[in-house]
Amino acid sequence: MTRAIAARQYVSDVAVLARKDARLELRSRDTVPAMLLFVVVALVVFHFAVPADLSEETERIVSFGLLWVALLFTAILGLTRAFVAEREQRLIDALVLAPCDRSAIWLAKTIAVVAFLLLAELIALPAFALFFEPVDAPTIAAILLANIGIAAVGTVLSAVSAASRTRELLLPLLLLPLAIPIIVGGIGASVTDEPAQFLAFLALYDAVFAIISWSTFEYVVTE
Amino acid sequence: MSLRNNLGPTFALVAFTFLIAAFALAFYWVPTDADQGFSQRIFYVHVPLALTAYACFAWGAWKALRLLWTNDNKYDLESYTAVHMGVIFGILVLVTGAIWARISWGVWWSWGERQLVLFLILFLFYCAYFMLRNSVDIGPRQARMSAVYALFGVVLIPISFLAIRLSENFIHPVVFTRDGPQMAASMFFVFCLSTVGTIALATALYHVELSGKRLDLKLKQRRKAYS
Numbered sequence: 048m049t050r051a052i053a054a055r056q057y058v059s060d061v062a063v064l065a066r067k068d069a070r071l072e073l074r075s076r077d078t079v080p081a082m083l084l085f086v087v088v089a090l091v092v093f094h095f096a097v098p099a100d101l102s103e104e105t106e107r108i109v110s111f112g113l114l115w116v117a118l119l120f121t122a123i124l125g126l127t128r129a130f131v132a133e134r135e136q137r138l139i140d141a142l143v144l145a146p147c148d149r150s151a152i153w154l155a156k157t158i159a160v161v162a163f164l165l166l167a168e169l170i171a172l173p174a175f176a177l178f179f180e181p182v183d184a185p186t187i188a189a190i191l192l193a194n195i196g197i198a199a200v201g202t203v204l205s206a207v208s209a210a211s212r213t214r215e216l217l218l219p220l221l222l223l224p225l226a227i228p229i230i231v232g233g234i235g236a237s238v239t240d241e242p243a244q245f246l247a248f249l250a251l252y253d254a255v256f257a258i259i260s261w262s263t264f265e266y267v268v269t270e
Numbered sequence: 271m272s273l274r275n276n277l278g279p280t281f282a283l284v285a286f287t288f289l290i291a292a293f294a295l296a297f298y299w300v301p302t303d304a305d306q307g308f309s310q311r312i313f314y315v316h317v318p319l320a321l322t323a324y325a326c327f328a329w330g331a332w333k334a335l336r337l338l339w340t341n342d343n344k345y346d347l348e349s350y351t352a353v354h355m356g357v358i359f360g361i362l363v364l365v366t367g368a369i370w371a372r373i374s375w376g377v378w379w380s381w382g383e384r385q386l387v388l389f390l391i392l393f394l395f396y397c398a399y400f401m402l403r404n405s406v407d408i409g410p411r412q413a414r415m416s417a418v419y420a421l422f423g424v425v426l427i428p429i430s431f432l433a434i435r436l437s438e439n440f441i442h443p444v445v446f447t448r449d450g451p452q453m454a455a456s457m458f459f460v461f462c463l464s465t466v467g468t469i470a471l472a473t474a475l476y477h478v479e480l481s482g483k484r485l486d487l488k489l490k491q492r493r494k495a496y497s
Binding site: 108200203207210211212213217220221223224225227228231232234235238239241244245248251252255256259263266267269270 | 415
């Protein structure tokens with residue numbers, strides 16, 4: 048019985064914290080518009096990086112590769128802002144002192160980051176379909192899975208870089224090596240004939256890194 | 271002096287003996303590989319180095335886990351030193367791998383060699399580990415953040431290996447493999463000798479670096495106390 052109450056408390060903590068992030072974003076409108084603009088600009092820049100006379104198959108692989116790189120960089124752009132409010136207003140100290148499980152902070156922030164990413168992708172995918180290639184179901188499934196992985200790992204690393212002297216400079220360096228498997232899984236699901244194994248790989252990545260991020264976040268934010 | 275203080279020299283002696291024996295046997299006793307000829311002998315250096323680097327990363331992650339578990343800051347230096355050793359041996363893996371690739375295939379780098387690609391990813395990952403350490407103020411929080419990142423690293427190793435294997439489905443098929451014929455017994459024996467020697471070398475260096483770092487820390491603390 049007490050366990051059920053604790054679980055309900057945990058869920059409501061997460062909901063409150065996630066709502067706080069959504070409300071902050073609605074009021075300031077800092078992050079999501081920047082992500083939307085960035086992903087479209089990145090796709091346009093990438094168009095000029097690809098030669099025009101590729102074979103159909105190569106062009107498909109290259110365009111989906113560019114889509115995944117653009118999405119990853121957009122996610123990094125959003126993640127660099129993830130803990131700015133907490134840091135500048137010293138909110139993180141209050142959150143750590145609050146009588147809730149600290150992993151709830153991580154879960155709420157991850158949910159918020161996934162939501163921002165979904166908004167960015169709502170613009171990015173139609174733009175990609177317009178400029179490059181039509182988007183199929185495996186790609187969308189892979190993007191949904193990749194969002195979770197990037198947000199889970201990225202939230203921990205964003206908290207780390209927010210506490211460092213170099214701030215936003217550190218996050219891409221920390222995150223990119225960890226994001227290589229996501230890129231592999233995503234591009235594989237987009238361009239190969241058997242996307243199932245790549246989707247399974249992305250799900251494995253999500254599960255493994257969500258567990259380790261969930262359990263280690265506490266050590267990153269406490270003084 | 272207790273045995274504990276003598277660990278460094280002891281391991282150094284073991285490493286020296288085993289490595290000399292392994293190299294002597296590798297050059298004069300083991301039969302030349304039928305496929306690759308003389309150059310295959312770099313195998314007795316390259317693969318033990320790779321195994322040692324993995325062992326160092328795993329040791330660093332284990333110490334990181336201990337640190338988070340017990341909240342005892344003494345594990346921080348141990349984890350840091352192990353990762354540092356892992357990166358040094360990782361660089362040697364990349365260098366010997368590049369030499370082997372040059373001799374076997376005529377190129378310094380081949381994306382078709384899974385282990386080398388994995389070591390490149392790990393090298394980049396652990397370089398970021400040092401960036402992280404350097405940009406956070408020294409203290410328990412730096413120790414905990416580094417420990418968390420070291421734990422991410424040891425999870426990344428199998429995941430990346432899987433990712434590299436999967437990526438061959440759409441990037442390019444494997445053209446070269448080193449999985450040649452079965453290893454002869456003599457080859458395996460020398461390989462084991464060399465592996466033990468290399469791991470002993472890493473352990474000796476680990477102890478030397480660790481005692482240096484501990485001394486440095488103690489000196490800093492004393493200096494702070496007197497000033």
